[in-house]
Amino acid sequence: MMLATPSQTVGPYFRLGLDELNQSDVAGVGAHSPILVQGQVLDGAAEPIPDCVIEVWQADENGEYAFINGKPNEKARAGFAGFARVPTDIDGRFQFRTVKPGRVPYIDARMQAPHALIMIGMRGLLKFLMTRLYFPDPSSAEDPVLLLVDAARRPGLIGVREGENELRWQVRTQGPGETVFFDY
Amino acid sequence: MTTDFQRGAQLALKHRPLRRAQPGAQPDYLYPPYGSSVRRAPSQPLVLLPHTLSELSGPVFGHDRVTPGAADLTAQHDGVPLGERIIVSGRVLDEDGRAIPETLIEIWQCNAAGRYAHRMDTHDAPLDPNFSGYGRVLTDKQGRYSFTTIKPGAYPWRNHPNAWRPAHVHLSLFGLAMATRLVTQMYFPGDPLLALDPIYNSTANPRARERLVSAFDLDSTRPEWALGYLFDIVLRGRDATPMEQ
Numbered sequence: 222m223m224l225a226t227p228s229q230t231v232g233p234y235f236r237l238g239l240d241e242l243n244q245s246d247v248a249g250v251g252a253h254s255p256i257l258v259q260g261q262v263l264d265g266a267a268e269p270i271p272d273c274v275i276e277v278w279q280a281d282e283n284g285e286y287a288f289i290n291g292k293p294n295e296k297a298r299a300g301f302a303g304f305a306r307v308p309t310d311i312d313g314r315f316q317f318r319t320v321k322p323g324r325v326p327y328i329d330a331r332m333q334a335p336h337a338l339i340m341i342g343m344r345g346l347l348k349f350l351m352t353r354l355y356f357p358d359p360s361s362a363e364d365p366v367l368l369l370v371d372a373a374r375r376p377g378l379i380g381v382r383e384g385e386n387e388l389r390w391q392v393r394t395q396g397p398g399e400t401v402f403f404d405y
Numbered sequence: 406m407t408t409d410f411q412r413g414a415q416l417a418l419k420h421r422p423l424r425r426a427q428p429g430a431q432p433d434y435l436y437p438p439y440g441s442s443v444r445r446a447p448s449q450p451l452v453l454l455p456h457t458l459s460e461l462s463g464p465v466f467g468h469d470r471v472t473p474g475a476a477d478l479t480a481q482h483d484g485v486p487l488g489e490r491i492i493v494s495g496r497v498l499d500e501d502g503r504a505i506p507e508t509l510i511e512i513w514q515c516n517a518a519g520r521y522a523h524r525m526d527t528h529d530a531p532l533d534p535n536f537s538g539y540g541r542v543l544t545d546k547q548g549r550y551s552f553t554t555i556k557p558g559a560y561p562w563r564n565h566p567n568a569w570r571p572a573h574v575h576l577s578l579f580g581l582a583m584a585t586r587l588v589t590q591m592y593f594p595g596d597p598l599l600a601l602d603p604i605y606n607s608t609a610n611p612r613a614r615e616r617l618v619s620a621f622d623l624d625s626t627r628p629e630w631a632l633g634y635l636f637d638i639v640l641r642g643r644d645a646t647p648m649e650q
Contacts, residue, residue: 223500226616226639227431227608229590230439231575234523238513238539238575242467265444278463278583286462291507291581293465304464328422328455338459338583345441347432347607349586351454369452395448402447403454405584 228348233272235342236308243306247277247319247337250300258354258380258388259316262309262341265395269313272344277305277317277354279337284323321356327365334364341392351403354390355379374401421643422456423584424500429609438603440564460584467509468543476542478512478554486536488517488555490631493591493619496548497578500642504548510638511577512552513539519558528560553631559598571598571605580640591636592618 231239248255258277262270280286280303285296287303297303305317324332335356340349355361355378367375377400380388392400434446454460479486497505515521515538518530522538536555544550557572573590580587592599599605599618608614616639625633 222642223498223502223639224430224610224613224616225426225500225641226587226589227613228587229432229575229604229607229617231577231588233525234513234515234521235575235577235588237521237523237537238511238541238577241539242470242511242541244466265448270445276583276586278459280459286458288465289458289462291465294462302466304466325458327457333457333459336459340583340586342588343445345439345445346434347436347439347442347604348434349588350434350447351460351584353459366454366457369454374449394445399447399449401449402451404451405454405456405460 230344230347231274231342233344235274239274239306240308243308244302245305245307245317247279247302247305247317249302251298252301252320253282254386255318255320256356256386256388257316257318258390260314260390260392262313262315262392262394267393267396269309269311270343270394271309271311271313273309273313273315274342275307275309275315276340277319277337278340279303279319280322280325282320282323284325286325321358324360329365331363331365332360333366334358334360336364336366341394350394351405352392352400353378353403356388357382370401377401420456420458420461423461423582423641424644426641427610430613432607436603436607439607456584461582463579463581463583463585467511467541468507471509471541471543475540476552478536478538478540478552480553481537481540482535484535486516486533486555488533488536490553491556492551492553492625492627492631492633493574493636494549494551494625494633495636495638497544497550497580497638497640498548499580499640503642504544505580505640506544506546506548508544508548508578508580509541510544510550511539511541512554512574514554514557514574515560517555517558519560530558530560556593564603569598569601571596571602576638578638578640585640587638587640589638590617593634594618594621
């Protein structure tokens with residue numbers, strides 16, 4: 222067995238290499254109820270982090286991922302992108318357009334509640350952070366991943382509804398109200 | 406009719422979890438010698454996440470934007486960039502040596518003088534009007550890739566007094582799953598700055614760390630044209646199971 226190549230920070234200048242392929246529309250064409258997610262990333266001093274790259278990966282409305290094992294998933298909705306990559310702005314803010322995903326299987330018989338996987342890279346971090354954004358849904362009460370998290374910290378993983386078609390979500394990398402990050 | 410349970414069981418067999426890194430084989434989030442990690446790294450323990458389909462699937466994108474010219478960072482302008490022309494080639498593999506075919510590699514770097522063509526880079530070194538410093542390439546069916554660029558320069562940064570980054574090229578890859586996502590840096594053999602660089606030294610295991618250093622290669626050196634460097638990139642592999650053939 223070989224050792225994997227170590228991760229190294231994206232550094233301050235990743236936008237040179239990544240911006241051209243950025244996309245902020247997970248929902249794609251043909252989405253019936255698109256949702257705008259508006260987020261902000263703060264550091265340990267509650268200061269906005271203006272140089273993050275945020276990646277979003279989630280299933281479509283029926284719980285189908287757009288690609289599996291590097292191949293298009295024919296069951297996914299036509300036009301569904303399933304992925305977004307956006308930078309944060311000077312105020313640490315980012316946004317992307319998506320849909321509420323369907324439920325996807327867990328590693329046992331249970332199903333997971335609607336969620337998007339979120340990866341965050343930035344100068345100062347030697348590897349990506351992984352967290353999840355859950356969409357408000359009664360099934361989050363029994364989500365097998367949320368149940369792994371201290372009850373007091375679970376709400377930080379769930380987006381806050383603002384009107385019908387908007388979710389707000391704050392990521393705190395460190396300190397009071399620190400977002401839950403996963404060892405993956 | 407397939408039940409949820411059957412579906413879950415089938416998926417668990419089909420989508421084996423990825424192998425977890427051995428201690429020291431990857432950097433930690435908090436690494437005080439790298440000053441910016443101190444205020445940005447999580448302070449709470451991470452929550453161990455089983456690998457579900459959410460982590461074991463991932464996007465294929467950007468393939469339509471990988472033109473042949475995108476792999477030649479020296480041919481994006483009317484003129485030729487200054488610096489030492491190099492050809493970087495290698496394979497993208499998993500830890501079991503299996504090739505990752507047709508996967509996207511995004512590349513960025515500074516110019517030969519050590520300056521990024523980025524508005525935030527204020528290092529007092531010249532920009533090169535003939536060098537943008539970014540490109541992309543896809544691996545072929547055997548996981549091979551190659552790109553042409555110029556050797557990046559070293560540059561100062563403010564991490565500690567008289568701190569200089571060793572020459573490096575940034576590389577971004579997805580592999581087949583979000584959990585294999587990798588952004589790394591490729592360094593050059595024999596660089597005296599490596600021993601002093603906290604980012605390079607953030608990986609404790611020296612064998613893993615050496616993965617970050619390319620090898621000079623006469624075979625891929627093009628006579629009268631460019632020096633060749635080899636750099637294989639190894640993404641996480643799948644956990645072995647008794648079902649494995």
